[in-house]
Amino acid sequence: MSRLKYIIFCLVFGLGIQFGNAQNISVDESYTPQDLVEDILINSPCANVFNVSVSGGNFASGEKSFGYFDATGTTFPFQNGIILSTGKINNAPGPNIYLSDDGGGIGWNGDSDLNDALGLSNTFNATILEFDFIPLGNRISFDYIFSSEQYLTNPSSNQCNYTDGFAFLLKRNGETNYQNLAVVPGTNIPVKVNTVRGSGTICPPANQAYFDAFNDTNHPTNFNGQTKILKAESDVIPGETYHIKLVIADEGNYRFDSAIFLGGGSFNFGIDLGDDRLIATGNPLCPSETLTVDATQAGATGYQWFRNTNTIPGATNPTYTITSAGDYTVNIFYGTTCSPPSNTLKIEYAESLVINQDLFTECDADTNQDGKTVFDLDVIKNQLFTNLPTDYNISFFEIPTSTTALPTNYTNTIPNNQTIYARIMNIQGCYSDYPVNLVVNTFDTILADETIGLCENSILNLDAGSGFTSYEWNTDPPQFTQQITVNSGGSYEVTVTNSFNCSKTKTFTVEASGIATIEDIIINDFQENNSATIQISASSLGNYEFSLDDINYQDSNIFTNLLEGEYTVYVNDKKKCGVAKRTFYILDYPKYFTPNGDNYNDTWYIKNLRKRNLQNSTISIFDRYGKLIKQYNANTEAWDGTFNGSNLPSNDYWFTLELTNGKTIKGHFTLKR
Template structure:
């Protein structure tokens, strides 16, 4: 950083004619301490200043660490004033081209009062300006800028806490302790490099809104950075004697000089005539309210009040009654050439404009009792069009109540209730405003529905009549009481009544189809003949089964079936078409009577062809296993003879050879 500054110094020397000295401040060491205070810092005929002293570095060259500066024609915020430095003030003028680093090895001590004020023990190179004064007003103030070489743009991490210190120490005559006026506004934190610093370096920013800038080479002073213009101020007692000590010093060692610039003519004695009454601070005057302001000062010879910089005719007393908005100033004269002032800014609370004071909600629970939860924060934000941001609104059930209602408030009076919004600020300018809560209901009973949709069908969904609007969640949305659908799914419709309250009705539509009979498995030739109806997995539905088309069962198995022809009916419970199919139960005769009467004269098995068994051979045996006869399904059967002779009455056995290699065996009786 400093190598660059030396190079830039050479560059500015070469280009000095182009830039000119007017770009940088100049300093003058020839002013006496009394002149610096009376004519430069205070510059007022009202000044009552004495015991002025200045101390600083005893440089062998005779140069000083304090003096006058002139910034006329530069960008520096002050035109002139006093400079107090921890080095030679001749190094203070810009450009910012080299390191001001004076005061080493010369026995230049620090200051014990500064150490006490800042909690330090290791200050060096202290420059001190101190004097006594007697204030005319009850408040003093002056403006200053703190500049330092320690505002580094590229510091190392161990440099972040290095900081020179300064203090503006004030005490009343007879007091034993000082008050430090050089603090971050609104705090008790002393202003230093590490308490007022901007962002952009590895060092953390602190109170950055009071930091001005890190300086490049083209700056009116030879310091790396500075604060913005800050104001030191204190309350004082008019006529009392005070001592003020302005001191700056290096901390830790003599390195990296710093300076305090005190604005010329900025040391003012003013009168505190009261706090500003502002909307932003919550203490404006109420509508039609007046304010009596008293500026009475001992020794004053004349008063003149001003409103917005215009003298108020006839307002020449020590007191004045304010009746309207404005910036008020009172000039207090103590003779022909001594004058102090007091200021106060007045605003009036606005007449609040109600934007909305009736709030309606729908009853959100199932009992529809006219009570529901209101978010009072939402109501607060909608109530007025011109409520100042720092005013507080609280809600109460009655105008006399002191119990603030919770943010989520459920009305206690069904359907309609009035609560009160209380607008609170310091002055209490506003009365309670009624807020009307209205709860609407949705009394119609809404039930969800489950429906089925048959294959290739179109279904009408009907949300019911009597509602103001319908909003279906279809894509795109539909807004009619009925809609047509061609696919299964979940369909929702928002029903809105005349009170603008809504409920949602859900239709759950399941796909269904006519049953596809895949197979009928018959277990026949048994004591308990059964049939099992198998439905294809591609069938969508909940089915029931019947053998007569009237009486249905959930089971797909029929039992105890007599031999014969059957038709099975499969019905979808959700109303799709009925599927049907014929099947046969086979069985063999348990006996036959070959007596020539034309009835039951032969033994054969019916309907074998219905099960594709007509070509299966049936072998008949006597009880001893002797082969008697072979017949087929399409033959006339066995007539009870063997080799032309009648076989005796007895039990006979048969076996049907199936095409799959299995066989069915049984026995029957021949009766004569």
């Protein structure tokens, strides 16, 4: 950033471009230290200030590191005030185009009190404004802004801890230790570049709520960044003498100047009326509660109370009893010219909450119907009161003495009826616990889903059962009767409601079905394990089972270990839409025959070839040496065990069956005499 500012500075002044002074602050070095404190910082006839001194840089040019600034007409937050810098204040006015980097080699030392306050040992270029004062009230405060060239927009990582230091050191007469008032609000952390910084650079942000901005070129001051307006404040004892020392210095070396801007007229000697009573801080006044505030000050000659900057008629006593919300201040008069205002006391009232609903009913949502279910306590919270403000935090507890809040999704522990308690968590002392009644109704009737078949060209009546107060089917359009009639497959859901207004849903799965169409039977015979596979048409709708005797059914469509012979297969629709059947034949060859003239098994032939349209197949029979003994048409002949009219001896013979479907079967059999 510093190199960029130097380049911009050279370009701006090299080209002779002039920035209008109206948009930038101006500084004035002619004010005396007494004038800076009495007329600029305090600017009140109530001031009792003395022993004012200031010290800073000993520049050869005579320029100063302290003085008055005027920001009228600019965007700078203060209109005017005091500036204390670690460099020349003449470098402070904008625009932000070059690096303010003064004070090297002139013997400008740091400050030991600042070192002690910040735990340092290496400060340089200290500018100090200090004075004694006697407060009229019990509190002092003033406003300030910390600005610095060390707020770099593009730093290297080793520059993240570069920071100048400053402190507002206060001590009562006779005390030895200072109190530093220049701290991050609500902490003891001194305000510096690395303790109040915004995001957007490689350096970590810190206390961003109090950081204003990294500045571009067009800014009323010539500093790279600054804090927001911060307030230095402390309790004091009226009438006691205090010393305050306002000091800023470079840390480590003279490089990269910083400055403190003190808001003109912001130094306040007024009285502190006490802590604000706000909903946000959990301590508002309760409905119909009053608060008496005491502003009594020794030496005061009069009082005037204000609400929302408006005079409260007749409120001229040291005490005032507050009965309504508002911003309260009091002017305390010391003679005819001095009337320092107090701080502003902000008062809010807690709402008088009105119960809207404290009975909440749910139905038992699970299957065991034990009178327990889940309640959404966020929903209950929003329905409990008619006028619950959005910033009120409510938690729920099982008993009034419990400190363990219930989860948002809470399952009651007492079946059917339980009382829990709602508690306003962020406002203390205004509300007791509110009882909330949880009721769980049950639906004890068991509704079992059903799967039903619907045969082709048929209708089906679906019945949800009696005894319910209402019915709703998921048909299009919805139907609201106990029974409906359907003529197509699908999922039909009915939601039934009982007398407790609890509902359950039953699903009827209607599966379209019909009698099977047997498309083919794939036979694998002439095997050790003959089988038949029943093929059903893809257009068949049902879920089928298979049998060879119409008694014993199986889910598989394959039958195995079938002997030679005639079979009838039965295909039954499980949804009772009917049975389809077909006859088929298993072929096999005899393993032996006995041509002994008893008219039983006297010839060797293969049965049922005609039934399979294989009657024109050719059979060739061979002896053990491969000699052709017999060849004949399976449709017309059989072999009687002879060759050329002579009986052949008992032995094994071989055959070849050439089927008309192109398949060839080979095997052997035995001739027994």
